[in-house]
Amino acid sequence: MKILVINGPNLNMLGIREPDIYGSGTYADLCRKITAWAGEMGLDVELFQSNHEGAIVDTIQAAYGVFDGILINPAAYTHTSVAILDALKAVSIPTVEVHISDVNEREEFRRHSFVSLAAKKTIAGCGFDGYRMGLVHLKEILS
Ligand code: DQA
Numbered sequence: 001m002k003i004l005v006i007n008g009p010n011l012n013m014l015g016i017r018e019p020d021i022y023g024s025g026t027y028a029d030l031c032r033k034i035t036a037w038a039g040e041m042g043l044d045v046e047l048f049q050s051n052h053e054g055a056i057v058d059t060i061q062a063a064y065g066v067f068d069g070i071l072i073n074p075a076a077y078t079h080t081s082v083a084i085l086d087a088l089k090a091v092s093i094p095t096v097e098v099h100i101s102d103v104n105e106r107e108e109f110r111r112h113s114f115v116s117l118a119a120k121k122t123i124a125g126c127g128f129d130g131y132r133m134g135l136v137h138l139k140e141i142l143s
Contacts, residue, residue: 001042001142003135004067004093005034006056007049008075014100021101023127030128037132041139053077053084060087069138070095071131078103078113088118094141096134099124 007027010017015026025033031047038045046067048059056077063070070093077084078099088095095118102125103110116122121137123130 001069001139002044002046002067003038003069003071003138004059004063005045005047005131006059006070006072006074007047008056008073008077009051011073011075012049012051021106023100025128030131033128034131034135037135041135043135043139045135053081056081057083057087060084060091060093063093064091067093068142069093071098071134071138072096072115072119073098073100073131074113074115078115079109081114085114085118088115094138095119096137097122098130098134100127100130101125 012027014022014030015024027049034045034047050056072095074081074084097113097115097119104124113122120141123133126133
């Protein structure tokens with residue numbers, strides 16, 4: 001089972017960026033954890049991070065016919081990107097959305113997610129562990 005993990009803008013700054021909200025773990029730490037969890041679950045993962053909306057759209061399109069599932073933290077694009085929503089709908093690959101912080105308990109503008117309209121499930125506020133939960137859910141729905 002091939003899973004594409006996409007992280008959006010500023011997630012490469014984890015560990016530096018607002019540690020009171022996102023914790024002290026770095027993006028490299030997150031990648032190590034995802035890779036280890038996927039290995040334990042027998043999943044084949046590929047990791048991608050970009051600060052650019054178009055690059056994320058291109059990567060979702062390129063996943064068509066290649067990946068069985070997508071785990072995505074669209075970061076700020078969650079709340080703005082119809083393009084990412086449309087790309088996910090275009091490829092129709094089962095998708096789980098994840099957020100490190102609890103977006104429902106922060107500013108009002110973070111409560112709306114375009115991406116959730118194409119996601120089978122949204123996990124928020126569980127820190128890095130949300131990615132593990134997302135992989136578990138994808139494995140369940142793809143089995
Ligand atoms: C985030 C939440 C978003 O609102 C924010 O723009 C991010 C990260 C999260 O993981 O909690 O960059 O997606």
